[in-house]
Amino acid sequence: MSDPRRISAAAAELMPEVLERLERLVRIPSIAFPGFDPEPVHAMGAAVVALFEDAGVSGVTLLDVPDGYPCVYADIPGPAGSPTVLLYAHYDVQPAPPSQNWSSEPFEPVTKADGRIYGRGAADDKSGLVIHYGTLKLLGAELPCNLKILVEGEEETISHLEAFVEANPELFAADAYVIADIGPQRVGRPGLTTALRGDVACTVTVRTLANPVHSGMFGGAAPDALTAMIRILDTLHDENGDTVIAGVDSGSWGGAAMEEDVYREGSAILPDVQYLGTGSLSDRIWAKPSVTVLGMDLPNTAEASNVLLPEVTAKLSMRIVPGSDGDAQLEALMAHLRAQRPWNCQVEVEKVKVGHAFAVDESHPAIVAASTALAEAYGVPVEAIGSGASIPLVASLQKVAPAGAIVLWGAEDTAQSRIHASDESVDPGEIERMIAAQTLFILNLAEAGRG
Structure with missing residues (x-):
């Protein structure tokens, strides 16, 4: 040797x-x-x-x-x-x-x-x-x-x-x-x-209006696309912060533990902010799914005006657990999003990628x-x-x-x-x-x- x-x-x-x-x-x-x-x-x-x-x-x-x-x-x-x-x-x-x-x-x-x-x-x-x-x-x-x-x-x-x-x-x-x-x-x-963990991604587009309209004249009855998007995205996690989507696999970690001081230092979590999810820290980051909203097409605060938005698109990434099928996991996420129709808004979901x-x-x-x-x-x-x-x-x-x-x-x-x-x-x-x-x-x- x-x-x-x-x-x-x-x-x-x-x-x-x-x-x-x-x-x-x-x-x-x-x-x-x-x-x-x-x-x-x-x-x-x-x-x-x-x-x-x-x-x-x-x-x-x-x-x-x-x-x-x-x-x-x-x-x-x-x-x-x-x-x-x-x-x-x-x-x-x-x-x-x-x-x-x-x-x-x-x-x-x-x-x-x-x-x-x-x-x-x-x-x-x-x-x-x-x-x-x-x-x-x-x-x-x-x-x-x-x-x-x-x-x-x-x-x-x-x-x-x-x-x-x-x-x-x-x-x-x-x-x-x-x-x-x-x-x-x-x-x-x-x-x-x-x-x-694998990484699957998609976009979701929500449409409620044919064009922007004045929020004072029409707000309160006409639905805003951003408000509808917020309600849809809120369904991806439960009150503990666990990702909860029918058909998406979850697991537990059996190897060495992720140490909390290492994780807290690397993740830059602020002192009083709580962790998401349940189970061990290792379970949450290595063996359970997690959905993240990567970006959203919106006016920024400097350009915001008093209008209801007719359309909003968000890009989502979901980390999937070892042993799961990436294509099936993405389809479960996309099916969940399509099923969310607050105020009967139009929802369109498109695949971006599958990383197994x-x-x-x-x-x-x-x-x-x-x-x-x-x-x-x-x-x-x-x-x-x-x-x-x-x-x-x-x-x-x-x-x-x-x-x-x-x-x-x-x-x-x-x-x-x-x-x-x-x-x-x-x-x-x-x-x-x-x-x-x-x-x-x-x-x-x-x-x-x-x-």
Whole structure:
């Protein structure tokens, strides 16, 4: 077996170079959302190709993804008969609008007094890119197994990669998939994610009037579309805040517990504000459904006038539990919305997307090897944790290789990373430990495969 101390020492020695690479990547505002400049996204794709070429990988290329941004791909052969490991990350990032009130420039990385590196994408998911870079550097030219690289360019928006992967299964077949786009509860505490909630989304449009009318002359009898929308949305939760929709599955969590201090710190809940829902905290965020209103087409307060609104549209996201069927769960949500007709208003519901939930087979030899590698790199026991986030590509990878293992880990700690929010950051120590863990995992899996 590989020597964990030697690998950890090599990862530590590599860190100045790794962090310099990370800072270069953070400076590229690779926002793939519609309406944003596509040039930085394409520049980021080229930068990722260069990153892996500098790590010694030959044959790195950009593959055109129909209707989407290209993905970075490489297929690097190792010894004959050895297992194949695919390394995944994504190079696009969330927007960082002024309304988020960053304390520093989001696309100018800065190391603050706490030692963390701040910047949009520093954690999600450019940390994953440099973890893969560091792993490839430590493995060197003589790879112990076959490796593939897949880096997506639109994970944060509506991705087109899933269909591309499913249409080209021979390119993406592997024995183990390493998804470096998640992380532990807190820095220094290794977490192996064993379940992901899925994410389904739809829009609901409510219509009550043919056109806006004066609220003084007609209010009180003519129904306002916004008021009708509020009544519809109120039916999605009970008095405890639990999501209550007929046909939507719920469950309970049996792994390591989500610690309240970690959750409270990471979620930024105000001191006197109560939690939603019932059951354990782990149940609520990892094993039960939750509906969120993501946005609504409305006049803002500065533009509001004394009128009844004729039409309002809202976009809803529902996190669904591991083991549930995404299509069925979305249909249950949409059927519930269609059935809500306050004052006989017109209700139209349209599908936006289905992101399937996922549960890991913890007995799979590659998952056992991953847990062992984490323990060796961190020097402490590993927690089996869940995630309320979804990674849509996982379901497609399962279709391509049903027997393949999905390893979910990374440097995005729950307590402090603040992914998708202001002042996103990453702890360099987590990147260092994850480089060591990932290297150990590949070396040990390759050795077991030869055995």
